[in-house]
Amino acid sequence: MAIARQLKAIATTQIRNVAAIGSNIVVANANSDLTSALLATRTTVRLRSASGTRELPLENFLVDTYRVALNADEILDAIRTLYRSLSLSQSHCSISNVHSLISTM
């Protein structure tokens, strides 16, 4: 999957070993290497507080640079994203094709 390939291009192995996808989203960096990929794959985030959970599309969760729609009593609990394991070379055999590309400069 393209996201897995993209992850290999972010930071270094040592940093990736202690990093988490959720915190990468919550930091809301304008230049994020991962959020752009997740935006392209219909990602939603689940937010949990003591009173329950709510789910938001990632687009709506990202408010501004370093700002997300997370209340003080909430944590990011889960993310859901589209998953297709088709590679570019396999995809043209099927009726519907999924293509993805993620790039970091």
Next chain:
Amino acid sequence: MSCGLRMLTQADGTIVEAALAFAGVGAIPKRATETEHVLHGARLGDAETLSRALTALARETELPEHMPATVEGLREYRHSLAQSLLFKFYHNVAAAVDAANALPALRFPPREREVSSGSQTFEDPSTYVPALSLFHSLTHSHSLSHLWIARARLFIMEHCT
């Protein structure tokens, strides 16, 4: 700057769904919805599809004069890079759907990187002469600015005393 680009196509090249997200061309990573709209229902093989999509993308990734500190600078570079990435992606998809008519030079294999390592060597700190650095030859090119400061000071000393 980064992007996530996804397209769902039929075997004949009709684009059923396009999701194009870019980071580094605004305050927050965002979808290029206008461009997605242009691509939706268009055919990959049509000559106009790509140019119409690139025009739309150029319009909606126009960076404001004053950007947040994290994306400041390189406005033109970011603006053109977004179009370049879509251009490459489009050709990759076109090649997957119709290999016979694709441009072979536009296939981009994923980048592989080894685990990184590094080392740094420090000089003996007792040899440093910090107070007199202005009048020593400065071999470090980054420190050339110090020379200019030194010259400016000499100029002031000569003309203002």
